[in-house]
Amino acid sequence: MTTTSTRALVTGRRLPKGRLMPRRRNEAPAQRPGQRRRQWRETLAGYGFLSPWLLGFFGLTIIPMIYSLYLSFTRYNIFQPPRWIGFDNYIRLFTNDPQFIQSAQITLIYVLVGTPVMLAAALATALLLNYRDKGAGFFRSAFYAPSLIAASVSVAIVWRALFSTDGPVDNTLSFFGINLGGWVGNPDLVLPAMIILAVWQFGATMVIFLAGLKQIPKELYEAAEMDGANALQRFRAVTMPMLSPVIFFNLLLGIIGAFQVFASAYIISNGSGGPAGMTNFITLYLYKRGFSDGQMGYAAAIAWVLLVVVAIIAFILFRTQRNWVHYSGDNR
Amino acid sequence: MSTSNAYTTSGGASTPVIAQQQAMPAPLPPTKRRKVKRKTWQTIVWFVVLIALTALVLYPLVWLFFATFKPNAEFGQNTGLIPENPTGENYLKVLEGIAGVPMWKFYWNSLVLATAAVVGTVISSALAAYAFARIQFKGLAILFAAMIGTLLLPFHVVIIPQYLLFNNLGMIDTFWPLILPKFLATEAFFVFLLVQFMRQMPRDMDEAARIDGAGHVRIFWAIIVPLIKPALITCAIFSFIWAWNDFLGPLLYLTSPENYPLPIALRLYNDQTSSSDYGATVTASFVALIPILVFFVVFQRFLVDGVATQGLKG
Amino acid sequence: MFSKKRAFAGVALATGAALALAGCAGGSDSADELDPDEEVTLDLAFWGNDVRAELYNEVIAAFEEEYPNITVNSTFLGYPEFWEKRQTEAAGGNLPDVMQFDYSYLRQYSENGLLLDLDPYIGGIIESDPLPENILSIGVVGGTTYGIPTSTNAWGMYTNPTLLGEVGVDEFAGGSWDDYNSWMAEVTDASGGDVYGGTDWTGRIQNFEVQLRSEGSYLFSDEGEAGFDEARLAEFWESGAGIRDDGTVIGQQTLEEVAPLSGFGAALTVSELTWDNFGGGYLAELGEAYPELGLIAPPVTVEGSQDLYLKPSMLHSIAANTEHPEASATLVNFLINSPASGEIFGTNRGLPASETALAAAELDPLSQQIADYEASIADRLGDAPPVPINGYGTLEEKFRQLGTELGFGTITVDEAVSQFFGEMDVILG
Known part of the structure; x- marks a missing residue:
């Protein structure tokens, strides 16, 4: 690549228009005879690159997905063939299952409170780590370490101990005059303890933020600095927009992941969803219904309600995207 | 789902900042490219803040480390950091292996599974992501929406049908049901992650390469892959760690204890119906943590260099 | 490689099915000799x-x-x-x-x-x-x-003699459920609140079953019919209200904290009603400080009844x-x-x-x-009840979970009863 085009890239200057292919060929009317063949070649290339994914998608995902949709309209205990019962599962969910309602409520709280807190912590830490490379390696590893430990009994043991009555957290808070007692056994405090657990394991999100930050050309900062922008202005003018696709990614995936929180609730509550059902998140409830109670059809219905809710939220997020997410690749 | 409309048509409208950049004067002279000097006190504050945060974040792991020296009966009775009656028994027990299967076998199984997962995930996800991010083809919108749709699907829903499939293929108690999906980019997380990164890369370069007559394979290999190296490494690290820690998949598909990876082995010290050895459990999970910690410490270096930035300097 | 494997699996499946069919057709007379x-x-x-x-x-x-x-x-x-x-x-x-x-x-x-x-x-x-x-x-x-x-x-009651000695209360001498409640209160009082007399026994469906069997009834029949009505269940859960409210039994919050250990295994209570094969686990959890356990019969509902079984x-x-x-x-x-x-x-x-x-x-x-x-x-010891009905595990867990909610006071007995019967309708219906 020539230096001219590099500079053009860095400064955002465009090459003379005539030298660029129109980006959306399908939008432009067929002016040249090769156009159609080109489009055909693109499609071929597209499906070529996608072929492994397509195989997995149709073989391993879409068929099981449709099957589970079918199951959600049946009574199915795994051992006997599913029996069609129409909308009964869905009706029972919304009219005759207080556990489901509670489960949906606590899951929503967990998602709406936990995800922003986790994202903010991950972004702040990533910015801190990005400030300087020398010495940051140690901290990167340190912050990621909690995410490395599998969702094993050990996590449950350590979390229960830390948040127990007279445990380290309780003692520290008592020192400041706040006497909350144990958290994990308290229906009012177990949810905050779960959220703190999620924030503690923010390593993956933080690393994705870091990778995004690393891909922002330094020249942009230098240029902004030359313009006299201070740190905050640089953050708003360069970091935020350049990082927005990654923020979008982490936000979307954070929300989806929080909706599907399972392992931590399973291990902390020993699979029970307690105390008083306050860790009975929707996937844990789904799991218990399907695998412990043998109500696979009902579990499938829960899964599809969850899927629809998450899809609606994802849809809204995608719609807001054009207002705040910036893709360099789409620059015209 | 029509979410992808917003996706594929977003663009120029949302770039006031870059407009600002465009208004910027002449290209930077090379001498101004050097790193901006940080003030010393800033670095000290930075250091202190990070040390404090690290202490907070690492405390539970330190607790866990000390707990490996607690005898079994101390669990549930002593929530403090320091063991009252420190013992090395837990380590001896873990080193013995489980039910005639030596400990290294579990490590080896985990290593095989995780390595295969990295190779499969990185290759297949990068290919799929390139198609979604850089090729305009018929059906793109709907397939992209479908890919996002699979992200939303709770995993437990597809367990039974997938099990039936692999059972019919005769792959139960082999590694194939765990490895094969990785080569088919079934984890949409990675595809989507790479799509986001590829979309962040300026399009002008591959457009330029196209004019020079390069096909998609060459653009992918020679331009995109080097540019998104940090993202690929991120994928590699995550897929390794997630495969290393995967519990449900191996539980469903593996039957012989010789085939178990670590996460299943870790649970074998517990039995709710008789007695549980918490000391051995904690110790085993701490010992299991060490290899991936080393793995991460080694590979996180690659995240240090802004590979993408270097690419642009070309 | 894959296709080979698959083909082989197909053959194996087919032969397996054929063998199974042959097994069915062969009748039972050939089925009792090992080759x-x-x-x-x-x-x-x-x-x-x-x-x-x-x-x-x-x-x-x-x-x-x-x-x-x-x-x-x-x-x-x-x-x-x-x-x-x-x-x-x-x-x-x-x-x-x-x-x-x-x-x-x-x-x-x-x-x-x-x-x-x-x-x-x-x-x-x-x-x-x-x-x-x-x-x-x-x-x-x-x-x-x-x-x-x-x-x-068999269902029984474990006690912790070492802990009882420290508290200074004698072993439970047997008696009715009320006697047991009083004895637990005595222990809790004597210890000044460090140790509890026991756990709220109305959280376990087995205790309900023991009481029902004393009265000549049962939990569920072979046909999956319940041997109790709403009023009887409400009465059972109400009977634990006293010991829950006055702090005789260990608090639900503490129990949740020590889980997966039980209050008994964590040396916080001196008695626990449970299956008698749990003793080994308790000894391991309690550790060297508590080398022995007491094992006595559960409280008596109706004298002379055969309320227990193997x-x-x-x-x-x-x-x-x-x-x-x-x-x-x-x-x-x-x-x-x-x-x-x-x-x-x-x-x-x-x-x-x-x-x-x-x-x-x-x-x-x-x-x-x-x-x-x-x-x-x-x-x-009487005759064992019929093999548990389908979904019994779900109901047992629901019973336990409602018991914990009663312990927290997040639901009333009436709500718990209606929730349990709602679950029963789904399972049995």
């Missing part, structure tokens, strides 16, 4: 921890020595994972030949045709002499034997789709009746039900205590 020359490989699955797995390995080695033509591949997991895996296998028609089985799943698996009818082997390959009739009858569903108990246990702590069952029923039955017999099994397992799987295995087992003090206990309650 000593046929090379056979069996899959064996059990739940347990590493300790139990070592013992199984030893027993399997002894078995393979006696039957050199049979190879046993064993697999083991923790209890919840074990059942999760069996469920997926059942869906795939892929159950292991021989399984350690749980009472609460026996009806579900047998009524769905997943387990082998063991009657043709009992008295033949599976020796019946060492197994008392009332033991053999436990694994019968709808007139057919589907499981052989390895061991039995339940299998686990059984052995054979998958209906096994290709080697004779070899599987041989293995089951060895695991249950052989002196080698008794000697190696000891009481790891509970007090052996088979007399030959029991004779060979060396009883540690606790096992002897459990054996003595089961002998001492002979007058209160």
